[in-house]
Amino acid sequence: MVDITLNQNSKLGSIDRPNSYIGRSLTRDGAIRHLEGGGKFVDDLILPRMVNSAFLRSPYAHAEIKSINISDAQKYPGVIDIFLSEHIDTVCKPWIGVLSHLGEMRSPEQSPLAKKIARWQGEAIAIVIANTRAQAEDAIEAIEVDWVEKEPQINMETALDKDTVVIHKELGNNLFWTRTVEQGDVKKAFKESSTIVEATLDFARHTGVTLETRGIVADWDKSEKKMSIYHNGQAPHMMQHIIAKHFDISEGLVRVISKDVGGSFGIKVHVYGDEMAAIAASKILGRPVKFVADRLESFTTDIHARCHKISGKLGVDKNGKFLSMEINDLSGIGPYSMYPRTSAIETNQVLNLSGSPYIIPNYKAVGTVVFQNKTPMCQYRAVGHPIAVAITEVLVDKAAKKIGMKVEDIRKINFIPDDQYPNKTPSGVPLEDLSHQATMNKLLKIMNVPDLEKQKKLDLEKGILTGIGIISMCEVTNPSPLFYGVGGAHISSQDGASIRLEGSGAVHVSSSITEQGQGTEAIMKQIAADQLGVSMDTIRLTLGDTDATPYGGGTWASRGAGIGGEAVLKAARTLKNNILKIASAIMQTDIDTIDIANNSVIRKNGGEGISLKKLAETVYYRGHEIPQGTNPELIATSSFYIEGIPFVFTNSAMGCQVTVDQDTGLIKINKFWVIEDCGTQINPKLVEEQIRGGVIQGIGGALYEECVYDDQGNMQNATMADYLVPMACEMPDIIVDHVITNSGRSILGAKGAGEAGTGGAPAVIMNAINDALSSMNKEVTSQPITPEKILKAIGKI
Amino acid sequence: MSNEVKCKLKINGLVYNLSIPSDTPLIFVIRNNLNLKGTKLGCGLEQCGSCTLLVDGKKTLSCNQNAIDFEGKEITTIEGLEVNNKYSLLQEAFIEFNSAQCGYCSSGIIMSLTSLFNEKNIPTENDIVKSLENNLCRCGSHHSVLKAVEKVISILSNEKVENQYE
Numbered sequence: 001m002v003d004i005t006l007n008q009n010s011k012l013g014s015i016d017r018p019n020s021y022i023g024r025s026l027t028r029d030g031a032i033r034h035l036e037g038g039g040k041f042v043d044d045l046i047l048p049r050m051v052n053s054a055f056l057r058s059p060y061a062h063a064e065i066k067s068i069n070i071s072d073a074q075k076y077p078g079v080i081d082i083f084l085s086e087h088i089d090t091v092c093k094p095w096i097g098v099l100s101h102l103g104e105m106r107s108p109e110q111s112p113l114a115k116k117i118a119r120w121q122g123e124a125i126a127i128v129i130a131n132t133r134a135q136a137e138d139a140i141e142a143i144e145v146d147w148v149e150k151e152p153q154i155n156m157e158t159a160l161d162k163d164t165v166v167i168h169k170e171l172g173n174n175l176f177w178t179r180t181v182e183q184g185d186v187k188k189a190f191k192e193s194s195t196i197v198e199a200t201l202d203f204a205r206h207t208g209v210t211l212e213t214r215g216i217v218a219d220w221d222k223s224e225k226k227m228s229i230y231h232n233g234q235a236p237h238m239m240q241h242i243i244a245k246h247f248d249i250s251e252g253l254v255r256v257i258s259k260d261v262g263g264s265f266g267i268k269v270h271v272y273g274d275e276m277a278a279i280a281a282s283k284i285l286g287r288p289v290k291f292v293a294d295r296l297e298s299f300t301t302d303i304h305a306r307c308h309k310i311s312g313k314l315g316v317d318k319n320g321k322f323l324s325m326e327i328n329d330l331s332g333i334g335p336y337s338m339y340p341r342t343s344a345i346e347t348n349q350v351l352n353l354s355g356s357p358y359i360i361p362n363y364k365a366v367g368t369v370v371f372q373n374k375t376p377m378c379q380y381r382a383v384g385h386p387i388a389v390a391i392t393e394v395l396v397d398k399a400a401k402k403i404g405m406k407v408e409d410i411r412k413i414n415f416i417p418d419d420q421y422p423n424k425t426p427s428g429v430p431l432e433d434l435s436h437q438a439t440m441n442k443l444l445k446i447m448n449v450p451d452l453e454k455q456k457k458l459d460l461e462k463g464i465l466t467g468i469g470i471i472s473m474c475e476v477t478n479p480s481p482l483f484y485g486v487g488g489a490h491i492s493s494q495d496g497a498s499i500r501l502e503g504s505g506a507v508h509v510s511s512s513i514t515e516q517g518q519g520t521e522a523i524m525k526q527i528a529a530d531q532l533g534v535s536m537d538t539i540r541l542t543l544g545d546t547d548a549t550p551y552g553g554g555t556w557a558s559r560g561a562g563i564g565g566e567a568v569l570k571a572a573r574t575l576k577n578n579i580l581k582i583a584s585a586i587m588q589t590d591i592d593t594i595d596i597a598n599n600s601v602i603r604k605n606g607g608e609g610i611s612l613k614k615l616a617e618t619v620y621y622r623g624h625e626i627p628q629g630t631n632p633e634l635i636a637t638s639s640f641y642i643e644g645i646p647f648v649f650t651n652s653a654m655g656c657q658v659t660v661d662q663d664t665g666l667i668k669i670n671k672f673w674v675i676e677d678c679g680t681q682i683n684p685k686l687v688e689e690q691i692r693g694g695v696i697q698g699i700g701g702a703l704y705e706e707c708v709y710d711d712q713g714n715m716q717n718a719t720m721a722d723y724l725v726p727m728a729c730e731m732p733d734i735i736v737d738h739v740i741t742n743s744g745r746s747i748l749g750a751k752g753a754g755e756a757g758t759g760g761a762p763a764v765i766m767n768a769i770n771d772a773l774s775s776m777n778k779e780v781t782s783q784p785i786t787p788e789k790i791l792k793a794i795g796k797i
Numbered sequence: 798m799s800n801e802v803k804c805k806l807k808i809n810g811l812v813y814n815l816s817i818p819s820d821t822p823l824i825f826v827i828r829n830n831l832n833l834k835g836t837k838l839g840c841g842l843e844q845c846g847s848c849t850l851l852v853d854g855k856k857t858l859s860c861n862q863n864a865i866d867f868e869g870k871e872i873t874t875i876e877g878l879e880v881n882n883k884y885s886l887l888q889e890a891f892i893e894f895n896s897a898q899c900g901y902c903s904s905g906i907i908m909s910l911t912s913l914f915n916e917k918n919i920p921t922e923n924d925i926v927k928s929l930e931n932n933l934c935r936c937g938s939h940h941s942v943l944k945a946v947e948k949v950i951s952i953l954s955n956e957k958v959e960n961q962y963e
Contacts, residue, residue: 034900037835037875262901517899696937
């Protein structure tokens with residue numbers, strides 16, 4: 001049962017008033033259309049004169065294109081045209097994926113299609129335009145390419161060696177970016193430490209596997225010189241800006257529409273060459289062009305994530321107090337840094353976030369990011385968090401075990417205390433409004449650790465390996481302009497909302513935040529109805545259309561509720577004030593004596609009010625009845641971004657219990673617990689679904705998911721049968737509970753909740769497995785933790 | 798390229814006379830020829846369950862089997878589940894428990910579960926998990942899907958299940 005009083009936020013008004021919707025688990029009517037097959041996804045769209053496309057892609061990880069002959073392919077049935085880089089580049093300017101505020105990043109220019117050299121298996125070389133996708137695919141077979149294979153640079157660990165192939169000659173070596181963070185005197189503090197523990201962890205590449213693959217329909221209308229883009233992306237205004245810039249179109253003449261999106265998880269917030277090529281083809285042909293990736297394209301061209309090797313060291317004193325932490329992280333990002341966010345941010349998050357729940361006075365972190373001939377790597381759900389949380393929490397467990405402390409006790413004495421915020425991460429990033437102590441205490445209580453320990457002992461007597469893990473973590477949410485904007489990226493940290501009363505008394509809301517299943521529609525409606533004083537059924541919402549919504553960043557980095565929600569709240573309050581002003585004139589009473597509730601302006605003393613329907617009719621249709629000079633505004637628009645700090649952090653504590661099968665190496669997660677503090681919960685049911693879904697993706701990273709490459713850079717498992725993701729039968733029981741510390745940066749007080757599960761699950765699962773293996777004095781250090789790795793660790797194979 | 802053939806399909810109670818290439822997978826006829834967009838393509842290799850529909854009441858993957866092989870059978874897509882403008886019990890329960898996030902897997906999951914309830918009035922937990930073994934939900938909505946199924950079972954067995962959010 002959800003305790004509504006937990007969601008009480010005095011800044012929002014009493015939960016007992018009419019139309020109190022914030023904090024309640026209302027049904028999400030946005031989901032209903034999906035349940036009758038009525039979702040509107042990109043591939044469902046058919047436009048007049050629309051043509052389809054398919055790409056010839058590099059079969060090699062690294063190869064020179066000596067020549068391409070398209071003349072036979074052009075004659076294939078249904079083929080309308082075939083474009084190479086030289087054609088596409090006439091309408092699309094290149095881009096570079098670098099930011100300026102984090103030290104020197106080096107990545108070459110990229111164009112939609114490869115020019116002379118293909119640098120990863122799957123890179124687009126030519127776009128075939130045909131009446132149907134099947135016809136385009138048939139024609140691809142007839143394109144003749146004279147390939148000269150080049151030696152690929154696959155291994156990130158040898159990327160910077162002297163004799164390694166350099167992917168971009170002009171850069172001199174394969175280094176993309178490196179950064180060192182240093183606070184205090186790490187060397188001295190390690191000398192003063194009575195105990196030092198070390199760990200080296202590996203995190204495989206994995207990818208998002210959105211069930212709906214990437215897709216776009218680009219429609220260049222020559223007569224209006226207008227580009228309409230139907231895109232299953234997360235950030236329509238960002239795409240509008242980028243398309244305007246690179247296709248030399250006035251921004252007002254680019255419209256990006258992103259309706260239903262079948263999963264995004266950060267995969268669909270980047271600029272992809274194939275999508276840009278489809279836009280270019282539409283501009284050249286003057287007709288709508290559709291591109292929807294197939295599953296193979298999805299595996300080899302959607303961004304990958306993780307791919308880290310990290311070493312860490314933690315020094316503690318004899319009481320278990322942390323004195324010093326040092327980490328060294330290496331990551332491989334494919335041949336280019338993605339645009340416009342860059343492929344540096346995952347490593348940057350590792351450097352920023354490691355050790356973040358704790359007081360660690362001396363901290364050093366070095367990150368090195370190198371190029372490889374593999375699919376580009378970039379930001380995916382919980383960017384960098386799994387690595388930062390795992391290295392921290394693995395070291396903390398090791399330190400506890402080495403000095404004979406309980407894993408919960410060592411955490412408790414090192415947490416930044418809940419009453420000592422604002423504070424900073426060991427790396428120096430500002431933190432505020434967090435609750436590691438409260439969340440851990442609640443976690444330990446609901447887990448009932450003593451009982452779990454008893455069971456573990458009994459299991460061990462029977463030869464069953466059971467383990468328990470706990471972790472604490474910070475989650476980056478609600479980034480401010482100090483995240484991307486400061487580095488020169490045109491990524492809006494602001495979001496906007498507009499709200500208006502319509503002639504029937506209905507309320508229309510539009511927001512720059514988009515929906516990919518998180519429940520954006522539901523929470524925006526709840527905020528608007530709650531703050532305006534109307535029933536939920538009066539609200540209609542428009543999202544995902546740059547022609548129809550205020551400008552803003554969109555949905556990424558768990559920012560929809562905290563930033564976009566605050567904009568809706570502000571707009572609703574302004575509209576309310578506007579309504580009350582005109583109502584006071586109509587009702588001939590002081591504004592302080594009236595309020596809005598249940599779709600009417602009411603007199604606080606109980607006298608006769610006026611319905612919003614009647615008020616709207618009066619304003620819109622019978623304005624002559626209103627005192628002259630009033631000219632009411634029944635519309636309000638507001639915007640919001642976070643000021644003063646880089647991020648609004650969320651925190652969580654997680655626990656899990658696993659059983660490791662010694663004979664098969666199979667791991668069973670018996671139970672998983674999450675205590676989340678995301679501030680005000682607008683709809684607790686949706687928060688919990690975000691947490692659970694996040695945990696499940698975290699389980700995928702921890703136990704199953706890996707993009708396997710051979711030594712020539714060929715992806716070996718680019719099908720859903722070979723790339724394993726968690727399915728219904730792998731789901732543990734996930735118990736979710738909350739501590740609520742509202743963010744002081746907004747009235748709403750909401751932080752983000754979308755990524756904690758994915759960020760924390762890999763660490764807590766690793767700790768639980770290593771706890772299970774501790775009776776054998778064994779450990780695992782590489783994710784995904786496959787049965788094979790377990791059997792190797794315990795010496796069975 | 799393959800030959801165009803005549804094909805007669807019965808979908809959601811209506812009979813369609815089509816002329817299609819003989820190797821056209823059923824899903825493309827449903828989505829592209831008939832414009833029934835509720836059935837989703839996820840992988841094209843029968844590995845994700847998005848394209849699940851009912852053939853003679855039983856769940857069937859439509860992305861890799863030729864449409865012409867379904868002549869003479871009763872095909873039901875998600876659009877055919879509503880009867881007299883009323884949602885099925887499963888659809889109602891999915892709405893109540895928010896058993897969909899992005900919604901791309903939803904029609905496949907509903908069709909798999911509809912098939913299960915066609916076979917067994919009161920399925921066991923094992924039956925339910927097994928019936929979903931081919932349906933990927935990448936958003937991880939399985940927990941709420943199972944809650945919805947529990948609700949349907951409780952209605953069918955005339956019991957009340959508590960909605961924890963009420």
